[in-house]
Amino acid sequence: MKMLAEFVVMVLFIGCFHAKAQYNSGDEDLNKSLVNIDADASINFGAFRADLSGRYNVSDNKIDYLSVNIGMTAGDIYMTLELAKITGKPVDQVVVVYQNNRGKGWGVIAKEMGIKPGSQEFHALKGNAKTKGNKASQENNGKGNGKK
16 A cells, blocks of 8 residues: 555656646757756756856856746756857847747747747757756766766
8 A cells, every 4th residue: 555655646746747847849859858957957956057057157146036036947947048148149038038938838939039940040959958958867867876
């Protein structure tokens, strides 16, 4: 009976995480990468924040603001910073477009920012997210501290 209860709790947890970590970018691979980014950040948000802060030259406070005040997931924060980098537009401008199109997905947001589906910029956006998502997935599926 205890095992059944643990199984039910695990299924509910996975279901809740899966429901929260849905993306509608219009690209299945990009969606999967964003889910991997979310999973990585859920394990150690401090490391995720430090990585983004250094990579995109934004303050920890800005990343916390996007998470807490705007309600962005880690994948959303990553996409916001990556779109700002690729388009050369300020992060705050991407946030406004995100807020106006939140329910429509990142494909629509990228298009609103001037990135056409199938363009070189879209492929860069997708490839960078895949690299980040794969890195997150590999780091979280390692064997631990190296002991066999």
